[in-house]
Amino acid sequence: MTEAPPARQWTMRIAFSALVMVILFFHMLPLQTATGGWIWPDLIFAFALAWSVRRPDYVPAVLLAGLFLLADLLLQRPPGLWAVLALIACSQMQNQARNLRDASLATEFMSAAAWIVGVGVGYRIILAILLVETPSLGPAALQIIVTVIAYPAVVAVTHALMGIRKTTPHDMGSTGVRT
């Protein structure tokens, strides 16, 4: 496994935390006090998945767990449930990172889409089993779909603007990797 020097690792971890805080900040701006507003993609989850595939060492599980729990607390969700599901999804993506490194964007997209839908459905099922009041089906389903659609855009931003790229053969110091 290749890793960036520790200094860069820590810079990028802090950068990821800052990114999540900025997303939370925009979520909480008091612009949407009336009902029936736009349904935004779950950008925190999409970014976490995209970073997990590209650079697992920048988003360690402890950091992800902390940030997800914070998001749960600030966004009035039942604390812990969405966080644990998203954490499992991200860690599975990190485990697959080695395979996905060579794969095309389409394969990665399918994998991410499966996890986004899986987390969304699992979240609702567990809430229903524990008799917690769930948000209505329509908007919740819409949010899952919007998140899946937004994933390629998130990947593009991650790749182009933030410079988070998959490790290249040069970084790995090995040969035989398809570009």
Place this chain on the structure above:
Amino acid sequence: MAKDRNSIDYGGPLRRLVMAVLILALTGTFLLWRIDSPRVERFRAQVTDRIVPNMDWAMAPVTGTINLFRDFQSYRRIAQQNAELRRELRQMEAWKEAALQLEQENARLLDLNNVRLDPRLTYITGVVLADSGSPFRQSVLLNVGARDGIVEGWATMDGIGLVGRVSGVAQNTARVIMVTDASSRVPAIIQPSGQKAIVAGDNSAAPPIDFLENPDLVRPGDRVITSGDGGVFPAGLLIGQVAKDPGGRLRVRLAADYERLEFLRVLRHYGTEPVSDTTDVLSADEAALLQEEVTE
């Protein structure tokens, strides 16, 4: 570098252990919330209290800028708006005249009856710091909290109508669950027919009216006010007007302007004293005292 490489060995036992601990901790948090919700909600309020007021310096200008752009879009329709406003203003003039007359009449009647309005119903005004951040929850965060004497359950209004109730108070902030939230139920009375009902939020802009005894007596345009049943809200706060949706269901068109909530009034409400229906006016020892006085 070598040590570092070992410590984050993907799939390694340490990593798996960390994952297991994290999953257990998060699941535990969720189950704890399910079992003892108030305690965890208090923790949530504390966390929010720590973080959100620190963001306020950035939130205010960003919100201002975005609202400026929204306003700018509405400037394009300015001529049309102007005409609309003039028309509305003429209607308002008529209403103002009627209101003035009624105010004078009301003052005279109050004077005649020597009525003293409840002096304990005062209010604190707070600024809206943040919204719920999610399209599935309808709540706002105010910049007043336990420090200002806010108590859980107090009603909040904008200048005109009921907005919601305080739920979750931290030192510097308080969360207000709005009437439109899916978990909100407000006991209401519909005037002039006097029918009692419940205004049940369902995440839509106009919450439906539930548990109405006789829908025939209620007509669109009737006023919906709080009934004070249940002791959470004071009685007589305006919620809105009855409206009928295309499906024939009765809903409340809310009087408060939810589009732009900037300031909210939190009404101090120390509960209404219950009227017991017992028939003895005097308690036993008072009666005995009276007996003694009479015999003397």
